Amino acid sequence: MTAPRYTPLVESLPSTVPFVGPETQERARGRPFRARLGANESLFGPSPRAVAAMTLAASEVWMYGDPEMHELRGAIAAHHGVAPDQVMVGEGIDGLLGLLVRLIVAPGDAVVTSDGAYPTFAFHVTGFGGRLHKVPYRGDHEDPEALVARAREVGAKILYLANPDNPMGSHHPAAAIRAMIDNLPEGTLLALDEAYVELAPDGTAPDIDPEDPRVIRFRTFSKGYGLAGLRVGYAIGARSLIAAFDKVRNHFGVGRIAQAGALAAITDQDWLVQVRTQVALSRDEIGRIARSCGLAPLPSATNFVTIDCGRDGAHARAILRALADRDIFVRMPFVAPHDRCIRVSCGQPEDLAALAEALPEALSAAG
Amino acid sequence: MTAPRYTPLVESLPSTVPFVGPETQERARGRPFRARLGANESLFGPSPRAVAAMTLAASEVWMYGDPEMHELRGAIAAHHGVAPDQVMVGEGIDGLLGLLVRLIVAPGDAVVTSDGAYPTFAFHVTGFGGRLHKVPYRGDHEDPEALVARAREVGAKILYLANPDNPMGSHHPAAAIRAMIDNLPEGTLLALDEAYVELAPDGTAPDIDPEDPRVIRFRTFSKGYGLAGLRVGYAIGARSLIAAFDKVRNHFGVGRIAQAGALAAITDQDWLVQVRTQVALSRDEIGRIARSCGLAPLPSATNFVTIDCGRDGAHARAILRALADRDIFVRMPFVAPHDRCIRVSCGQPEDLAALAEALPEALSAAG
Numbered sequence: 001m002t003a004p005r006y007t008p009l010v011e012s013l014p015s016t017v018p019f020v021g022p023e024t025q026e027r028a029r030g031r032p033f034r035a036r037l038g039a040n041e042s043l044f045g046p047s048p049r050a051v052a053a054m055t056l057a058a059s060e061v062w063m064y065g066d067p068e069m070h071e072l073r074g075a076i077a078a079h080h081g082v083a084p085d086q087v088m089v090g091e092g093i094d095g096l097l098g099l100l101v102r103l104i105v106a107p108g109d110a111v112v113t114s115d116g117a118y119p120t121f122a123f124h125v126t127g128f129g130g131r132l133h134k135v136p137y138r139g140d141h142e143d144p145e146a147l148v149a150r151a152r153e154v155g156a157k158i159l160y161l162a163n164p165d166n167p168m169g170s171h172h173p174a175a176a177i178r179a180m181i182d183n184l185p186e187g188t189l190l191a192l193d194e195a196y197v198e199l200a201p202d203g204t205a206p207d208i209d210p211e212d213p214r215v216i217r218f219r220t221f222s223k224g225y226g227l228a229g230l231r232v233g234y235a236i237g238a239r240s241l242i243a244a245f246d247k248v249r250n251h252f253g254v255g256r257i258a259q260a261g262a263l264a265a266i267t268d269q270d271w272l273v274q275v276r277t278q279v280a281l282s283r284d285e286i287g288r289i290a291r292s293c294g295l296a297p298l299p300s301a302t303n304f305v306t307i308d309c310g311r312d313g314a315h316a317r318a319i320l321r322a323l324a325d326r327d328i329f330v331r332m333p334f335v336a337p338h339d340r341c342i343r344v345s346c347g348q349p350e351d352l353a354a355l356a357e358a359l360p361e362a363l364s365a366a367g
Numbered sequence: 368m369t370a371p372r373y374t375p376l377v378e379s380l381p382s383t384v385p386f387v388g389p390e391t392q393e394r395a396r397g398r399p400f401r402a403r404l405g406a407n408e409s410l411f412g413p414s415p416r417a418v419a420a421m422t423l424a425a426s427e428v429w430m431y432g433d434p435e436m437h438e439l440r441g442a443i444a445a446h447h448g449v450a451p452d453q454v455m456v457g458e459g460i461d462g463l464l465g466l467l468v469r470l471i472v473a474p475g476d477a478v479v480t481s482d483g484a485y486p487t488f489a490f491h492v493t494g495f496g497g498r499l500h501k502v503p504y505r506g507d508h509e510d511p512e513a514l515v516a517r518a519r520e521v522g523a524k525i526l527y528l529a530n531p532d533n534p535m536g537s538h539h540p541a542a543a544i545r546a547m548i549d550n551l552p553e554g555t556l557l558a559l560d561e562a563y564v565e566l567a568p569d570g571t572a573p574d575i576d577p578e579d580p581r582v583i584r585f586r587t588f589s590k591g592y593g594l595a596g597l598r599v600g601y602a603i604g605a606r607s608l609i610a611a612f613d614k615v616r617n618h619f620g621v622g623r624i625a626q627a628g629a630l631a632a633i634t635d636q637d638w639l640v641q642v643r644t645q646v647a648l649s650r651d652e653i654g655r656i657a658r659s660c661g662l663a664p665l666p667s668a669t670n671f672v673t674i675d676c677g678r679d680g681a682h683a684r685a686i687l688r689a690l691a692d693r694d695i696f697v698r699m700p701f702v703a704p705h706d707r708c709i710r711v712s713c714g715q716p717e718d719l720a721a722l723a724e725a726l727p728e729a730l731s732a733a734g
Contacts, residue, residue, distance in 0.1 A: 004470070027437065045429045092619060104373055229424070251385060256596025
């Protein structure tokens with residue numbers, strides 16, 4: 001009986017991590033990437049007003065941030081037409097998903113997700129001992145009907161769906177999500193991850209009564225707002241569920257600079273509008289580059305384009321490696337049959353020029 | 368069976384939060400505080416190099432931070448003469464304590480702390496269903512011998528001790544902590560919270576082999592380094608324990624600005640030296656102000672001074688309220704007999720001048 005004595009659950013957990021960062025690859029390679037197109041960051045950057053607000057906050061950072069995040073929650077609530085106590089802010093959607101799982105999933109509890117969906121959600125479910133039930137995609141889309149059916153079958157406490165989806169870039173229209181909510185079995189909470197929704201076609205985000213106890217939705221400042229390194233996400237849900245986060249969250253976890261940057265970002269919607277335009281142009285250009293190499297870009301409702309490389313996972317992985325050899329950082333879906341694809345984030349013209357140069361060579365190298 | 372279905376543990380948790388921020392009080396009062404002397408923030412601010420680094424990082428914050436925190440962990444390791452894989456960085460000591468408790472404490476497991484010690488640690492233990500055993504202070508010090516004896520008696524998996532202590536400001540010399548470690552029962556991990564140790568007398572921090580499996584120590588950038596609002600703390604411990612954090616942590620939780628600011632801070636030790644000087648002068652001045660009002664300042668090894676107001680908790684709370692009425696934010700210990708005291712953070716001369724003006728009036732008002 002030597003210290004430390006881990007819990008049996010922790011002893012059973014694998015030591016894998018959900019993502020390896022590009023910096024790790026850069027250290028292994030001994031040189032930086034030329035184009036950073038793998039993490040779905042926004043290469044169009046954040047609002048200059050957010051940068052100014054963060055710079056100002058840096059000089060005041062000897063003070064803790066407001067643990068109630070009063071101003072930021074108020075601004076988010078105003079933006080969405082909900083009440084501040086229907087909004088919780090946390091350390092990215094990642095952090096909020098971890099808290100949600102902790103609130104709801106005890107060891108052995110059933111949770112439903114798609115096979116190949118966001119691995120960090122699965123990491124949290126495993127980390128709290130939940131039983132993950134994975135439903136195959138239907139083509140390149142998550143399958144709402146099959147997800148709901150599985151949730152009913154296994155008595156899932158949480159059903160996770162990302163709309164738009166990562167890693168495929170596909171989306172469902174609002175009506176499909178509404179139908180899904182109406183068909184949820186009793187006792188299943190829909191965790192609706194809308195990380196990319198600001199970049200999706202109008203009509204993708206459904207109207208949901210925030211007091212609907214069957215749904216909690218998640219948004220982030222990491223994608224459209226261009227603040228991935230700030231770590232701020234938020235949840236919108238029923239007051240009682242939002243209040244439950246206070247039982248377990250790290251109350252001072254969203255710091256002073258983070259709150260200031262996010263507040264400035266959400267109040268600069270003009271910036272988001274022009275980011276949407278740049279993302280759309282960039283998606284078109286990535287599609288053009290892919291097609292010029294004989295590959296098939298999938299339709300995207302996000303700030304990335306998933307490209308069908310036409311063969312199997314081994315082939316796509318070879319392309320990914322060959323792109324890395326040419327200093328282009330991209331990622332790819334984890335599971336078959338989606339691992340026939342690579343996933344390229346939108347970028348500036350110079351980033352995409354680098355891609356256009358490297359991709360044909362990488363395809364040749366991959367054979 | 369309506370959604371959401373919380374875990375039984377979460378259903379049992381109280382809805383209280385460990386701390387109410389000064390911003391909450393300011394909103395209730397309808398006006399700001401004049402002197403912010405309640406949260407043990409560093410009113411001497413962070414290193415200008417840290418501010419410059421954060422400002423630079425703000426322009427790159429569209430990128431996620433390195434999830435391995437390679438540079439920062441390397442700099443911390445170099446500073447302490449340990450290896451980078453003996454260091455974990457997290458969202459403040461608060462965040463790291465939560466992860467440590469999650470790694471080790473299953474429902475019903477015994478944990479030992481002092482009665483009146485850091486409430487956020489107790490929040491985490493309760494949040495994971497641990498059984499908290501609280502040992503009284505011995506005078507104004509935590510009581511290492513009694514803590515160890517209680518840990519042995521209840522088979523504690525974690526024993527928490529802060530050295531220096533908050534809220535009393537007292538400390539034990541390194542030899543006392545060493546003796547404590549040598550007497551720990553089998554299977555008890557000492558969580559040694561050294562949040563304030565940079566401000567303590569030389570000889571307070573013991574030499575500990577980082578591979579000693581009986582101890583994990585915690586440091587923060589929130590106190591001496593003046594970066595409370597950045598939310599960065601770190602743990603030093605055995606490689607296997609440090610690696611275990613990877614099983615459960617929010618891998619991207621410490622963002623890009625946070626890593627940049629902390630890195631610049633730890634490499635500017637000259638700044639810390641002059642902060643120590645300012646803190647020492649400020650402690651003396653707070654002591655002088657207290658004595659001039661007939662109160663008894665306790666010796667402090669921290670950036671605050673705990674002042675014995677000579678009567679009971681009701682009296683000290685009345686003084687606290689009267690100080691707030693005069694726009695001075697201070698806090699006080701939670702439990703008797705320490706709640707006879709108020710706790711005043713070190714500050715700039717103008718902050719202490721405000722205190723010197725308000726304290727005699729507050730004492731009169733409190734009766």
